[in-house]
Amino acid sequence: MNKKHKFKIGDWITYGDFTFQVADIVDDVLFNEAYFTQDLRNLEHVHINDAQLWQPKTDDYCWFRDYKTITPVLGKFEEIKENGFYGMKKDHQNKGVKFFQYCEPFIGELPTNIKG
Numbered sequence: 001m002n003k004k005h006k007f008k009i010g011d012w013i014t015y016g017d018f019t020f021q022v023a024d025i026v027d028d029v030l031f032n033e034a035y036f037t038q039d040l041r042n043l044e045h046v047h048i049n050d051a052q053l054w055q056p057k058t059d060d061y062c063w064f065r066d067y068k069t070i071t072p073v074l075g076k077f078e079e080i081k082e083n084g085f086y087g088m089k090k091d092h093q094n095k096g097v098k099f100f101q102y103c104e105p106f107i108g109e110l111p112t113n114i115k116g
Helices: none
Strands: 012-015 018-026 034-037 051-053 061-065 073-080 086-089 097-100 102-105
Touching: 061 086, 061 097, 073 097, 086 102
Parallel strands: none
Antiparallel strands: 012 018, 012 051, 018 034, 061 073, 061 102, 073 086, 086 097
16 A cells, blocks of 8 residues: 655755755654655754645745756745746846746755756
């Protein structure tokens, strides 16, 4: 029987002050379900009840991109449209919002699609 997990591999989750991408999921007798990161410098093991799916907040720095391009753009998050597109604030000279298909948190590293 396949168990449905709260998160899936590739999801961005928050745990306390940390934000990271799920790299592995393990069913654990003690924790029931545990999530691991690829970058063990941040966290190794996260209890499911203490984690939440990451949601960008206004003015959070994020990496934005479209699925057809691999070039990410670093910018400030503005909004999510009903169609699921993520809005990035344009600079003060180009007022408005530009929309992208994908958004991930800026955690001081290159985005996952170009990280070695």
